[in-house]
Amino acid sequence: xxxxxxxxxxxxxxxxxxxxxxxxxxxxxxxxxxxxxxxxxxxxxxxxxxxxxxxxxxxxxxxxxxxxxxxxxxxxxxxxxxxxxxxxxxxxxxxxxxxxxxxxxxxxxxxxxxxxxxxxxxxxxxxxxxxxxxxxxxxxxxxxxxxxxxxxxxxxxxxxxxxxxxxxxxxxxxxxxxxxxxxxxxxxxxxxxxxxxxxxxxxxxxxxxxxxxxxxxxxxxxxxxxxxxxxxxxxxxxxxxxxxxxxxxxxxxxxxxxxxxxxxxxxxxxxxxxxxxxxxxxxxxxxxxx
Numbered sequence: 001x002x003x004x005x006x007x008x009x010x011x012x013x014x015x016x017x018x019x020x021x022x023x024x025x026x027x028x029x030x031x032x033x034x035x036x037x038x039x040x041x042x043x044x045x046x047x048x049x050x051x052x053x054x055x056x057x058x059x060x061x062x063x064x065x066x067x068x069x070x071x072x073x074x075x076x077x078x079x080x081x082x083x084x085x086x087x088x089x090x091x092x093x094x095x096x097x098x099x100x101x102x103x104x105x106x107x108x109x110x111x112x113x114x115x116x117x118x119x120x121x122x123x124x125x126x127x128x129x130x131x132x133x134x135x136x137x138x139x140x141x142x143x144x145x146x147x148x149x150x151x152x153x154x155x156x157x158x159x160x161x162x163x164x165x166x167x168x169x170x171x172x173x174x175x176x177x178x179x180x181x182x183x184x185x186x187x188x189x190x191x192x193x194x195x196x197x198x199x200x201x202x203x204x205x206x207x208x209x210x211x212x213x214x215x216x217x218x219x220x221x222x223x224x225x226x227x228x229x230x231x232x233x234x235x236x237x238x239x240x241x242x243x244x245x246x247x248x249x250x251x252x253x254x255x256x257x258x259x260x261x262x263x264x265x266x267x268x269x270x271x272x273x274x275x276x277x278x279x280x281x282x283x284x285x286x287x288x289x290x
Contacts, residue, residue: 011073024142032168086195102181133184141178204253
């Protein structure tokens with residue numbers, strides 16, 4: 001019987017965890033071996049079901065995709081020790097060309113808050129250029145408290161990103177990030193596997209800690225350099241900094257110390273004359289961590 005939980009070393013740094021909080025996704029390009037990608041493609045031709053859960057029972061798929069070392073280190077950083085492995089697998093397979101993209105949506109059973117209790121993960125077993133209809137996402141949209149029926153009428157969204165990637169790529173997302181299927185311009189199948197991991201332990205800052213990371217002066221706002229245009233001037237002013245900081249504090253296990261005084265107080269990005277006003281702690285120490 002395959003295991004239900006997984007333990008490994010955490011590999012992300014403080015800055016990488018904060019970037020994930022800001023953007024709501026992380027791309028891991030080409031981390032699955034070519035021979036596994038080809039084997040997956042061959043099986044996908046034989047089994048075209050929407051939910052081919054038998055893939056989860058195959059040791060070669062389980063070890064190289066579900067427990068892929070590069071993905072596991074990132075997931076361990078975000079979900080903590082002994083995170084729960086997927087119980088279901090979906091293949092969003094597209095067989096026909098289409099000049100119309102899918103509708104913007106968030107997947108069901110989501111929870112709008114700053115906790116990160118689970119991750120939605122995708123795997124491309126084949127090269128997926130723009131013409132093959134890669135999933136489109138809107139970086140930073142995981143903080144937009146909106147329901148699918150309020151998004152369906154939208155077409156192009158400023159800052160939306162096509163998740164073009166080479167074969168063997170895995171990308172991690174916060175479940176309620178806005179996304180849709182892209183337009184397919186070539187007449188060949190596109191496979192995209194989706195599955196979930198869950199937290200089983202309380203959050204704490206036990207990833208690859210950077211001793212130079214400063215909680216008081218870190219760039220919680222982010223911006224176009226992070227791939228998230230809504231963290232900058234295009235979103236509600238400075239709200240992205242507050243949201244990312246709150247999620248980051250929760251992941252560090254010190255949510256009870258998080259505070260926002262408003263205005264130009266911490267974590268609003270601004271040129272300051274002294275210590276960031278409202279920072280919950282001293283500038284010489286990180287918040288009290290578990």
